[in-house]
Amino acid sequence: MRLGDLPVVGPLLEGHTADPVFDAFIVLGPLLILFIALQGRTRVTTLLASGYLIGFVGYTLVKGIRSRR
Amino acid sequence: MGNSLETIARDLGRIFRALSGLIFVSVAVPIAWGEYYAIPPLLVSAAVPFLIGRFLVDRFPGAAEPGKRHGMMIAASGWFFVALFGALPFLLVSWTVAIDPAVLSIPASVDTQTLAAFQNPINAVFESMSGFTGTGLTMSRDESVLPATLQWWRSLTEWVGGVGVIVLTTAILARPGSGSLTLYESEARSEKIHPSIVSTVRTIWWIFILFTVVSILLLWLAGMPMWEAINHGMTGLATGGFSVTDASIATYDSVAIDLALVPVMILGSIAFPVHYLILSGELDNFYTDIQTRWVFGFFSIGALLVSAMLFMNETYASIQSSLRYGLFQFVSAASCTGFQTASHLGQSWSPETQLFLSVGMVVGGAAGSTVGGIKLIRAITLVKGTAFRIRGIFEPSSAMRYLTIDGRTLSEVEASQELEEAAIITFLWVVFLGIGTFVLLWLLPTGPGGFTLENVIFEVASAQGNVGLSTGITGPGMPVTGKVMLLFNMWIGRLEIIPVVVLLRGVFVGGYR
Numbered sequence: 001m002r003l004g005d006l007p008v009v010g011p012l013l014e015g016h017t018a019d020p021v022f023d024a025f026i027v028l029g030p031l032l033i034l035f036i037a038l039q040g041r042t043r044v045t046t047l048l049a050s051g052y053l054i055g056f057v058g059y060t061l062v063k064g065i066r067s068r069r
Numbered sequence: 070m071g072n073s074l075e076t077i078a079r080d081l082g083r084i085f086r087a088l089s090g091l092i093f094v095s096v097a098v099p100i101a102w103g104e105y106y107a108i109p110p111l112l113v114s115a116a117v118p119f120l121i122g123r124f125l126v127d128r129f130p131g132a133a134e135p136g137k138r139h140g141m142m143i144a145a146s147g148w149f150f151v152a153l154f155g156a157l158p159f160l161l162v163s164w165t166v167a168i169d170p171a172v173l174s175i176p177a178s179v180d181t182q183t184l185a186a187f188q189n190p191i192n193a194v195f196e197s198m199s200g201f202t203g204t205g206l207t208m209s210r211d212e213s214v215l216p217a218t219l220q221w222w223r224s225l226t227e228w229v230g231g232v233g234v235i236v237l238t239t240a241i242l243a244r245p246g247s248g249s250l251t252l253y254e255s256e257a258r259s260e261k262i263h264p265s266i267v268s269t270v271r272t273i274w275w276i277f278i279l280f281t282v283v284s285i286l287l288l289w290l291a292g293m294p295m296w297e298a299i300n301h302g303m304t305g306l307a308t309g310g311f312s313v314t315d316a317s318i319a320t321y322d323s324v325a326i327d328l329a330l331v332p333v334m335i336l337g338s339i340a341f342p343v344h345y346l347i348l349s350g351e352l353d354n355f356y357t358d359i360q361t362r363w364v365f366g367f368f369s370i371g372a373l374l375v376s377a378m379l380f381m382n383e384t385y386a387s388i389q390s391s392l393r394y395g396l397f398q399f400v401s402a403a404s405c406t407g408f409q410t411a412s413h414l415g416q417s418w419s420p421e422t423q424l425f426l427s428v429g430m431v432v433g434g435a436a437g438s439t440v441g442g443i444k445l446i447r448a449i450t451l452v453k454g455t456a457f458r459i460r461g462i463f464e465p466s467s468a469m470r471y472l473t474i475d476g477r478t479l480s481e482v483e484a485s486q487e488l489e490e491a492a493i494i495t496f497l498w499v500v501f502l503g504i505g506t507f508v509l510l511w512l513l514p515t516g517p518g519g520f521t522l523e524n525v526i527f528e529v530a531s532a533q534g535n536v537g538l539s540t541g542i543t544g545p546g547m548p549v550t551g552k553v554m555l556l557f558n559m560w561i562g563r564l565e566i567i568p569v570v571v572l573l574r575g576v577f578v579g580g581y582r
Contacts, residue, residue: 022279022348029282037295049286056283060348067350 021059028052075132077143082125084147087237088154089119091229095158098221106173107218110161118154141568142575144235148201148564151234152556155197156190158222163187180214186545187219191552198556200226201234202563203439205310205407205537206555208545213315217296220313224300230563231307231337231439232277236270262345273341276348281306284333291329293321301408305330308337308439310407310537317409318397327397327410334404338364338434359475360435363445371429372399375422382419398538403429405441407537416541420523423540427527430534431498441535441562443498447491450474454488497566498533501558505529508554513542529555533562 032052036045092115099107135143163184169175187193192208199206200223209215212223229237262269285302289295300313314320318330336344343361346354356362376388376395385391394411401408411418418426433442457472461481464470472484479487509525524540531538532555543555561569 019348026275026279026282029279029286033282033285033295033299036289037299041289046290049290053283053286053290061352063350064347064352068352 019063025052025056025059072133073139075129076135076139077146078125079129079132080135080143081147081150082122082129084143084151084234085118085122085154086126087234088151089115089117089122091225091237092118092158092222095218095222095225099216099218102217104216104218106165106175106179107162107216109173110165111158111218114154114157114161117157138571138575141571145560145564145568145572147234148560152194152198152201152560155201155226156193159187159193159196159219160190162216162219163193179216180211183209183211183214184216184219186210189545191549192545195552195556196223197226198559199537200309200311201230202535202559203227203230203307203309203405203441204532204535204559204562205304205312206532206539206543206559207311207537208543208552210545211315212311212313213320215313220300223311224303224309224313227307227309227311228281228303231309232273236273262342272345276341276344277306280336280344284336287329287333288326291325292323293326301330302333305333305406305408306337306439308334308404308406308434308441308535310401312408316412319410319412324393327393330408331397331400334400334406334408335364335368337406337439338368338404340435340437342437343435357476359449360437360445363449364434367429367432367445368400368403371403371425372396375399375425378419378422378425382422384418384422398426399429402426402536402538403432403434403442405430405433405534405536407531407539409538420521423523423527426538427523427530430530430536430538431502433534441533443491443495446475447494450487450491451495454484454491457484458488494565494567497570498562501561501566502526502529502533505533505554505558509542509551512548512551529558533558535559535562 029052032048036049039045092111096108096111096115099105099111163186165173166175166179166181166184167188186208187196195206196208198204205227207223212220215223262272281302284306285298288298288302288305293301297313300311301318303309304311310317312318312320318326339361340358343354343358346358354361355365372392372395375398376391379385379395380388380391385394397408397410400406401410431442432448433444434440436444436446453472453474457470461470470481472479472481474487506522506525506529509520509529510522513520513525515521515525520540520542524542527538527540528542530536532543542551
């Protein structure tokens with residue numbers, strides 16, 4: 001079964017930027033939020049959330065710098 | 070029945086089905102929070118638009134694709150009915166709690182006083198319209214005591230409304246072709262990311278979901294509890310402004326949360342095609358795109374001016390406090406979000422500061438984003454077009470003249486067309502702002518102890534600009550006519566007025582066929 005076959009959200013998940021890293025961010029993001037909601041504010045969840053944001057901003061910047069070369 | 074009505078009915082049916090899907094998905098919230106008494110009202114709320122939508126779609130499967138006029142009518146009536154059906158969860162949950170059927174065993178902890186406001190259908194429709202249009206004005210006295218189910222539904226309406234009901238419908242019930250493009254353009258959008266409209270709307274949703282996750286995590290890291298971060302992340306990015314706390318963002322009194330929300334609101338003020346280009350590696354769009362450049366310039370200058378006014382009027386004692394509240398409130402107003410950190414804005418902020426914020430709300434952010442107002446590109450067109458016209462008087466009539474806007478070189482005829490379009494929208498905006506102001510001044514107590522003219526202008530500009538900042542006028546106790554007026558202002562503001570005028574002309578004068 002493909003992501004696009006899922007009811008309601010499937011078609012939305014199909015629309016992507018053809019960038020596997022951003023696709024990973026969008027799939028992992030909601031799972032991370034769910035994990036944090038269940039675990040609460042701990043050192044591990046804070047580290048994971050920070051890592052996600054740093055990873056997202058860092059990757060966007062690196063991609064931008066690469067494309068200018 | 071004429072073919073045009075069949076087209077409108079069929080497309081409305083598709084929108085209703087998408088809406089019912091949203092309500093149905095929301096059943097997960099009362100399950101997660103143990104608010105089982107809210108499940109039956111939610112299921113009924115989902116069933117009503119689903120059954121009507123299914124009937125309309127099945128009844129007119131071969132209806133023609135909509136043209137421009139019918140696209141506008143579908144968009145205007147679609148948003149009206151979505152607000153109407155979107156009110157059902159508020160209405161039915163509040164009545165379920167009021168009736169308190171033994172079989173649902175509703176906990177005694179449920180705050181019946183706050184919920185009681187939604188037993189009045191006009192309050193429920195107001196809340197729903199405010200949500201879907203991304204306004205944020207509320208009929209709730211204390212949002213923090215609402216059931217999580219309704220807190221979620223309020224946030225979801227704003228989140229979906231920020232991008233657009235038709236954009237959602239097109240993304241889910243993909244229908245390639247000119248009809249989808251017509252509807253897309255009727256919902257106050259014109260920019261395309263891809264040649265295909267279905268790909269465009271799906272990419273918009275993809276970007277929106279990604280940024281929502283980023284916003285939620287940023288707010289959580291700034292110190293917000295997760296449930297509140299989820300709701301404020303959704304409504305902040307959608308520049309809606311509904312809160313799950315009683316005093317909006319002022320509840321936290323946290324500089325970190327204020328500073329985390331500012332970039333979230335700015336993200337919502339930038340056009341989706343620019344976000345797409347930036348995510349594709351073209352970072353220079355931050356300054357090469359004229360609207361994005363103006364978003365940063367307008368927000369920065371406006372925030373500095375408001376801060377200066379606050380400091381000079383001694384509203385706040387220190388420069389730091391003036392900067393903190395000035396920055397947040399101007400970005401919140403100009404991005405049409407409506408989050409509030411300054412309490413008693415209507416009483417403690419000076420008239421000139423309130424009017425300056427009103428200017429920010431009228432102008433708004435970039436076209437193609439989630440903001441309201443007349444949009445920056447129209448303000449730019451008006452400024453540049455007016456200067457172009459005046460310069461022309463000093464030049465020889467035989468001179469070949471061109472106007473450059475957003476990297477496009479326009480001939481005199483093209484420049485006149487663009488200026489005319491921007492002027493018409495702005496004119497209509499001011500006319501309906503005036504009508505709303507007149508009606509509220511007529512209804513509300515004014516003079517000593519009552520509301521002032523600047524309070525009323527601020528409130529109407531806030532409703533029509535889909536902002537949601539309030540001087541204290543909006544609430545369950547305001548006159549019904551005032552609620553209807555603001556409902557109308559929110560509706561026309563979200564669709565940039567013309568589709569609603571076209572619909573009203575079609576209904577009352579004729580010509581819908």
